[in-house]
Amino acid sequence: MLELHGISRSFGDRLVLDDVSFTVGRGRLTGFVGGNGAGKTTTMRIILGVLAPHAGQVTIDGAPVVGGQRARFGYMPEERGLYPKMQLVEHLTYLARLHGFDKQGATTRAEALVERLGLTARAKDPVESLSLGNQQRAQVAAALVHDPEILVLDEPFSGLDPLAVEVVQGVLAERAAQGAPVLFSSHQLDVVERLCDDLVIIAGGEVRATGTREELRTRYGTARHEIVADGDMGWLRDVPQVRVDELAGGSAVFEAPQDVAQHVLTAALARGPVHAFTPLRPTLAEIFRDVVADEPDLEEVAR
């Protein structure tokens, strides 16, 4: 497994990563989420060894990552870096050869990835002529072409249409199923929510929450319930400690501590039949809002 132990990093006198620790398990798709400037790219660059930490270390299966181990990683950097004039399949073949594959092996891998990512019709096109979304798919292919042991992908889903999101999701899930630790950042919380086994939430350079999707839902969710009753639920607005989020006749969604929610149910039953009373599980977007609430914008603070 990939582990970060107390990573800190400053730029000038600005601390942008503060004691960042988390684990990306083998076979686990781990989503790395945080607002703009939270520190995701900096963390990923440190994992890859592109940037040195000022404190802490990165280990793989307990052993520190040292120079020359870059080939163990498949990295998709935020700044996309393919040669614009090269044909797609030729480019991927070239990258595989750089990693030591023989000509035949490199071509086979490049062609297989082009097909897996739905780019067969574009295989002979220069990279620069591909649409943004297809360039993005090509970047994913480039990160995978040397069959890396660990994947670290910065925003692999940005700019993809829903079909391409599915394709890339599928490819990452396959890699995880084969036992690779997969870490990816994304601002698309719905995608992260669908795809991830584990989550790391970072804000202001600090890890604010880690855990499985289910753990976070249990730990950070506000207690929301939906109630559907015969009569009008307008009275709910007057119940202390209740915040009504939605109200339409007999149907309401509200937030309240657990004991108050039970009181609401009893009160509703006293007024007539209740057809449904359902605890609502928080979405990742709601958890994210909860966890990073009131976070100052690092770049604003620096000004």
Ligand SMILES: Nc1ncnc2c1ncn2[C@@H]1O[C@H](COP(=O)(O)OP(=O)(O)OP(=O)(O)O)[C@@H](O)[C@H]1O
């Ligand atoms: N080379 C650098 N020199 C100075 N400051 C930097 C450098 N790289 C990053 N930073 C600062 O570090 C902070 C974290 O940036 P980082 O790119 O890691 O955030 P991020 O979470 O990836 O953001 P985004 O989601 O916007 O890509 C930001 O305030 C950024 O301005």
